[in-house]
Amino acid sequence: MSAAPRRIAIFGATSRIATEAARLWLARGVALVVVARNPERLRMLTEDLGIRAGGLAEVDAMTADLADLDTLPGLWNALTERFPDLDGVLLAHGSLPDQARCEATPETMLQEIRMNALSAMSLLTVIANDFEARHRGIIAVIGSVAGDRGRSRNYVYGAAKGMLAIFLQGLRNRLHGSGVTVITLKPGYVITPMTQGFDREGLLGARPERVARGVVRAFDRRRDVVYLPWFWRPILWAIRLIPEPVFKRLPL
């Protein structure tokens, strides 16, 4: 087992979970490179992280449109050139699609598949080779419990996250023994302030801070597949066991 990462690149760093994880890592002195699309939001985040780090850890930023798949290999090369000691990545980018619009037009559907699966898979292809050659590194990707079984309410998102999960399984298998760890993170409902205290989804929902603590812990322990919080593992196990003729009748 190699040591904990010294410098972690976070893709989609302005998402709530990624931001909270970044703050936790900084507090431990891990150097960060944060990558996101919106330059203004990224600047605000970098400012925030810099003040919180208080000179104890380096924070750098890079803007990139992660939906532009052709540019991703170049982006990774630029990152490793600037930061040769990069030995951890967290892929947290994605979008929560509007299922109804995905059902209406193939373009929207494909765009969501690109954002939630193809983008991460393109990046992973480059990163995996790079880390493999260096015999070290931790790769963690935020998937979703939605990828464990297709549901009428969000199957486009689910299909993308499911594809990603299977890709990561294979990648983990391939890199086993190379010194590179591949982690699949599967958060359940995340309470944004949006749902907090209003929906009674409250019992299963977790705050982004809690999910982020789970992400950091998964890095520490070099886990394979992590449900966040843990109780989603038995829930999803049970959901996967329901026979399809029954499942299709359920209003899920």
Place this chain on the structure above:
Amino acid sequence: MRLIEWRDRTAPLPDAVAPLLARGNGRSRGDVCRNDGGVLLLTRGMDCMIAFDRATGILDCEAGMLLGDLLHWCLPQGWMLPVVPGTRFVTVGGAIANDVHGRNHRVAGSFGRHVLEMDLLRSTGEHLRIGPTERADLFAATIGGLGLTGLITRVRLRMIPISSNLMLTESIRFGHLDAFWEINDRLGPEWAYTMARIDCITRGRSLGRGVFFAGRHAPPQPAGTRVPGWRDRSRSLPFDLPSSLINRYTVRAFNAVYYRTAAFAGRRLQHVQGHLFPLDRVHDWNRIHGRRGCYPYHCVLPHAHARDGIRTLLKRIAASGQGSFLAALKTFGDLPAPGLLSFPRSGVTLALDFANRGSRTLRLLADLDDIVSAAGGALYPGKDARMSVTMFRRGFPQWERFATLVDPAFSSTFWRRMNP
């Protein structure tokens, strides 16, 4: 109620088809953070630091920042918020909108006194910089302004240097109300942070018995001293209890145990957060009151009528047998609060909860209102769900001037209740 998650301090306000209201962490214990039929802008995700000057301790941050997160970051670096309320789970914006106070009001005043500047987003589309000398009228309206003057996006605060994250604390038991006044007068000048927990069940000679808590920031400890640490090891109550656990028997038993044990601690060193946030140990503790909930009651009486007024209030509460545990009693100093609707003012303040037993409880609270009114006091809007319009207007005589500065697109359930 429509909810909009607000993360970007540079974004424009939505076109208002219904009244807007910012909501931070939702810890106000009444309807000032509700906006039935309107739109809530949920600001918890807007919590970035913007700038920090290590030489002066002046911090710029976004309004959704939790005080707890701020303390977690600044305490190890030797900085402390000059004023903290009894819970760290409130946002900076919420602390300003309610102009919160702490145990050190006599020396520090209210939270708003330490706000140097704010950015306020108005429904006209203007993003205004406001401060004590810049648009001072709007600044005075926004402090303690219950979120009604617009959306606070950025805040500039002054922090105070501390030489350790420890406090020297002392707890002293007192057998009746007169003893409280004596201890309060004696210890007040020496201890920056003071307050007392009062037993609201005992009557007669033991009326107003309780425990007095005093604290001050401790100097650095000599190397090798065993110092208390602090870990966020809070428990939570995951669901509403089916019915209230609060009745005169449980409260009597709890208070008796509390009174007999709390003062054992005597003089000791405590972590700042351990001393100032005892209630944060149990998340969602309010659920102990069951599904019907409770009514908080938080009043202030001017010094001139405080001793008689507090005695009358406690007598009435004890006679009703409805008082919950952990009533808080403390004195406010003379430092004026900067807000038009600020609650803290020179006087004595009493806060406690009553389990909701319907009309019986409301009748009791109406009686308490009469006592508070007669003493020239006021109720805390941040903990109110039922005060009368007259009570509000008497307690906050500048309400008319305030009303002219309210953003026309903003409102709250509380504000509509006060302007029927």
